[in-house]
Amino acid sequence: MKRLLHILVVLAPFAVAAQQDSGGYNRALAAFNAGDFDTAAPLFFQASESGGDADTKGKAEFFLAQSLAKKGLPVSAFISYAAIVNAGPSHPSYLKAVEGLVDMQQQLDEQNLIPSILNQAYSEEVRDKWVTLPKEVLARINYLVGTVSQRRMRFEEARSLLEAVPKDSRVYAKARYLLGVVLADPRFPGRPGEGEALDKEALAAFNASLSSNEPQVELKATQHLALIGLGRLHYRRGEYADATVAYEKVPRYTRYWDQSLFENGFARFQNEDFGGALGSLQALHAPQFAGAFQPESWILKSTVYYYSCLYDEVKTTLAAFDELYGPMAKQLEPFTAEDGDLVQAYNLVAAENRRLPRPVYLWLRNNERIREVMRVLAKLDEEKRDLSGGPWRGTPLATQTVASLEDVRGTLLQVGGTLARSRIREAADNLRTFSDQAEIIRVQTALDEKDLLQAGVDQKALLTRQSLYRPKMPGAAWNYWKFQGEFWIDEIGYYQYTLKRGCPAKTAEQQQP
Incomplete structure (x- = not known):
């Protein structure tokens, strides 16, 4: 990814010679303020390429990015903002470009290049400058850089960044979910001695994500992931009944339901609920999941x-x-x-x-x-x-932007x-x-x-002597229907097997520890 960032660095400023126009920037700014971005953008491009003073040139580069964003060209704007951010804090529009880059990330929901650019820029040199950014922008930066740290297994760094996202941020639920993932990771430094404390913090982080009611589009999906994270943590701790409770809260037919069915099968198996485990797998193997891997x-x-x-x-x-x-x-x-x-x-x-x-x-x-x-x-x-x-x-602006x-x-x-x-x-x-x-x-x-x-066990006779009983009903509002080979959409996810056991009883000697 570092090599890819260098590719982005050279994309702008645009390397096309332009005729110097001392009044170009002012005319561009007037058009921008009037909402005429079709006129403003080419003029800002010319001003950014002219031999004028560095301050005017830097402002022109920023307003060019702004014009592209307002024209509904977020990828083009992201490239221009990234060039300013990569130029460093000496650029006259540096902090505004950081804010613009975060805005484009939100518009595009881009999780690969922009977080890596922010991560590379997030150094001791700029940290004091970034704290002056708007609160929500800084929260998003902490979350995005935290995702990069988590992917690269820099867990302490990720923890610090994610914990810095305030409760009133629109990415709080995402940050708390990812914090739970970080703290629950078996590779987290110090886990052998602090495992119990880390697990409690992870549980609290997942629950904080679940209790969030911030108005974000991705909130429900994030909270479904938090339920799966809870289930995995309980499972690793041997708390299989609690894991099942978490997995079964993932709503039916949502994006992560098949994963929760599968993992719930393991939790029920470990809890010696073999019929429940097979019930989860029965749902997962229904025709509706025929394309599942x-x-x-x-x-x-x-x-x-x-x-x-x-x-x-x-x-x-x-x-x-x-x-x-x-x-x-x-x-x-x-x-x-x-x-x-x-x-x-x-x-x-x-x-x-x-x-x-x-x-x-x-x-x-x-x-x-x-x-x-x-x-x-x-x-x-x-x-x-x-x-x-x-x-x-056909303009130099269009040619360079397309390139x-x-x-x-x-x-x-x-x-x-x-x-x-x-x-x-x-x-x-x-x-x-x-x-x-x-x-x-x-x-x-x-x-x-x-x-x-060889032991002379007649397994068929052993199985014939056993009876199958209806599974225990969860409550008075539930009905029992015997499965007859048909998968009804309103029944998938509610299956429960009852099993015979073909294992012969252990002798008193075999039962001794």
């Missing part, structure tokens, strides 16, 4: 059956896993090369692609950072079309390609890992069946 869910399902000594069901589940995911591993092999072209990797995700298995393709497309690259690229291409055919068509947009497009393609290639390799590694686990379960099942046979 969840290979581990089948390994969990076979594990539940294995612990219940239901060996025929183990083999049926592993056969279903092989049928679904066996072909995918071979399909992914051509796309996992170390030296693969990054643009080609991105293009695998950018449009409907039949060369990738559809569940893997959808899994890639659901990655938030990849989605952000796609969104910004779409906006960038729209701006290129507007500039090439709008009122500035700068094309450079940023190349940078974003590299970022998107890196993310896509990493994600494809992760999918391939997951398939390999879970195929190996499936084989281990398959072998162990065969060995256990052999042991039962």
Whole structure:
């Protein structure tokens, strides 16, 4: 990413010779104040390229960025603001450009380049200057730089930045969620001695995110992630019932519901609620999730059956896993090369692609950072079309801005390609890992069946003597319906299995510790 930032540094100021016009800046400012940005922007461009004094030139660069923003060209404006920020605090419009850059990040919801630029600029030299920025701008900077610190595993730094986001900020819920993730990370420094204290702080951070009522578009999604974060923390602490409570609060059919179903299956299994675990997986394996990439869910399902000594069901589940995911591993092999072209990797995700298995393709497309690259690229291409055919068509301003947009497009393609290639390799590694686990379960099942046979245990008779009962009802308002192979949309997510156990009773000697 550092190399990509250097690419952005050279995009502006624009390197085109312009005829000096001492009155150009004043005429541009008059047009700007009158709301005539079509006239103002080319004049500011000329003034920024003239041989005038540094103060006027710097102001012209800033007002050019402002004009681009007001014309609805946030990517073009972001490039101009970034050039000023990269120039450093000696630039006469430095702090205003920082504020403008944060505004463009919010408009674009850009999570890759702009946070990295702010992170690179966030040095001891400028920190005292940045505290004079508007409170919400500084809060957003702390959050955005905190995301970079978290990705780079600089956990103490991330903690400090995220804790600095005030409660009345519009990014408070996001900052508290990410703070919870940081504090709960097993790699956080000092965890061996301070683990309990860190866990309590993480729980408080997740709960603060959940209790936030700030009017932000992403609030609900952030709070669903906070519920999953709570579930994971309780799970790691062995508090499996509490983990289940958190997972089951993620609303049905929301973006992260499939992930909560899967993880809740693990929590219920660890809590020895085998029927509940299979119920979560039954929902996850419904036709409505046919495009989901969840290979581990089948390994969990076979594990539940294995612990219940239901060996025929183990083999049926592993056969279903092989049928679904066996072909995918071979399909992914051509796309996992170390030296693969990054643009080609991105293009695998950018449009409907039949060369990738559809569940893997959808899994890639659901990655938030990849989605952000796609969104910004779409906006960038729209701006290129507007500039090439709008009122500035053929002007030096349009020519240079389109060239700068094309450079940023190349940078974003590299970022998107890196993310896509990493994600494809992760999918391939997951398939390999879970195929190996499936084989281990398959072998162990065969060995256990052999042991039962040699011990003279009639497992079929053992299962026949057992009765299946209806699961316990959660409350008086609930109805019981026997599942008959049909998936009704209003029933998915409420399944509960009851299981027989094919394990013979342990002898008194076997029960001794």
